[in-house]
Amino acid sequence: MHFPWCLKKCPYCDFLSLAEPDASSLPHDAYAQQVLRELDARISQGFNGLAELELGSVFFGGGTPSLWEASALGAVLAGVLARFPNHHECEITVECNPTSLDLEHANRLADVGVNRLSLGIQGTDDERLRFLGRLHSAELGIKALGDAVASRVPRVSADVIFGVHGQVPAAARREVARVAEAGVEHLSAYALTIEPGTQFGALARKGRLPQLPEDSVAEAYLEVEEELHRRGFGHYEISNYAKPARESRHNLGYWRGHQYLGLGCGAWGTLDTRSQALPHGISVGEDTRALRYRNLPSAERYLKARFSAAFQLGEGVSELEPLTGETLLSERLMLGLRLAEGVDVRAAALDLGVELDAARLSALARALGAGELERLPHGDSVLRRQTANSSIPGATTNEWPDVERVRIPPQAWLTADSVITRLM
Template sequence: MSFSLYVHIPWCQSKCPYCDFNSHAAASWPEHQYTATLIAELERRAAMAPFAGERIKTIFFGGGTPSLFDPKSIGAIIDAAARIFGIDSGAEITLEANPGTVNAEKLRGMRAAGVNRISFGAQSFNDATLKFLGRIHTADETREAAKLAHRAGFDRLNLDLIFAVPGQTVADILFDIESAVGLEPDHISAYNLTFEEGTAFFTDLKRGRIKQLPTDEQAAMYATVREEIPRRGYPMYEISNYAPPGHEARHNLAYWRGESYIGIGAGAHSYARDGQGGRRWWNEKFPARYIAAIEERGLAEAGSENVDETSSQGEFVFLNLRLRDGFALRDFHDRFGRNFECIFGATATPLFNDGLLTLDRGRIKLTDRGLEMADSVFAEFV
């Protein structure tokens, strides 16, 4: 059984006001020490169940801003993963990048280091919107970064967009979509702006400094995104993700399908599937504590939980429902040894009756209306 590897690089040049990820703004960072620590954690995990003797099928460098690191550091981590576990032939290896932190040399270096998919946080092609979002790059820098990535040999290129930003209009969304498509990515992600507790935007919202767009305007923007990105050759395959068949983000598919993964680095989460349940754990959040923990005991777990069969069943349903194709009733039965109807019949029936779920050729999936109310549907299975 192969698994996915997530590598967390926690530093950014500045913290975006909407970001609730474990990221820390800094002028400098202990890159060499942190790289060595990540490799040490990998080595420790390789000696432990259930990943000992298994191979890696995808790698994802997330953050933070992984593109702040030197390609040699990224390459050292990939080489260590290959030496310690082994990496499947043709494995997807993704690196998140801020368009304002790359140049031709760095992108060529990342490609040579083994990264074969790059994901740029474009967010918007309107510089005023970018400034509001606290981004350090401009729209022109995204355009240049995408061109340089293609020249560096990146056939796999994702662009992230954010919509429902205060002040945005549907016309702005259409411009962002056209601009993104014009850069010829093979994958586009489009996220509705959320105001998460603990972020600067959440504080500003509570204090009345900014206002969310009305719900109906947000819904209209999501409808535009769902219609217009596929119309340009990128079918929706997940609530926020669009790509032609065969170009889906394989690493993220592993999450949505409830497969096993190791997360290394400060604050990284891991999940080991075990029969009809599993175990989840997470690392020390602060980089200095993470490094100290690995140096002292080889692991940096700050907490863990066992996921029982009942919880696993609910997670299987709502994670797979994120996918446009949903899940096969047969797959549910194969995983848990019981029929979906026996466990969730009473929960699902009202959702079918309300037109939020549909059964199509043995697969349960969200309807178009269900997509708009996805969080409410998911909550029924938690």
């Protein structure tokens, strides 16, 4: 669920975020009603298997959804849960900014059913926070984190950015240590990346953005990792750490290739076209396995959209792309190889109805031989059972080489991007 507004646009941010310094002027209730209208339309437009699926997680992202009045956010959440009766133990997260979260607001979110907060604290050093264009001080960030942890919301995560100009690697370590000490159960630590289309991107193009050399960023990554290991956090994804059994169910869903319904202005969704009927108005090729769409990124236009009987471009939707099994398999590899649990290549291919071709198999074999990938002891036995009667050649025999569950060895995650690129 995308809530697109922020008090101010951060210079490094390439998410859809619309600056609105006065949160009281936002269309809190109108936006909530429109999101629910969209949800009803998606269900009635023909994604008719949707509401029977298990709802594993709801994620209010942005933008800054902690700017949304808790009553309006709660109305959306109640509406979603009512339409998806199968939501046992659903993880419900709200992304928050320190400038719009205090104890009272966190408790209001708990009261409407939110069970996880993800706080974009980004750092604990005032000079670095100013460089990142953040509106809050280190002190306010730590206070908001303390309020989140002390609130009735049971689970708290924090985001931190390292590799920022002026930060020595030991300082990156000290900053995550301070965040961990506040009592979070999950921490996402991202190296600062300069994206085209952002203010930092424009400055970098003109050579006017001071940046750390790559070696220092790599050293900071290792410092962060060591500190969080020492504090009992498992490194379960390249940029994500969690206390035991506290991984983000929502993010794991993306990395494992689950389908997701995107609602709200600018939201992305990817829906499986095999587990439910195709929506009205859509015709796709035989090899299509999923539809990816993006909602209108203009809040004004999204709020005025009339969701008609057909799921089509213009009806609140600005992009629509059918995805083949081959494309989805590449995505599963690309995302699954970011995980400590790795990816079961054979089970993924079977699930998507794709044959592993010789080129992909030899690329995997080469990476295994070079030590860029390693095998994990067992594959996904549940999926294997589900596909035991598959008609895909090789599915039920041992014709395929033993590539099964593989991963990039965690000690080589610093160079994961180049390994993944070679496998695509």
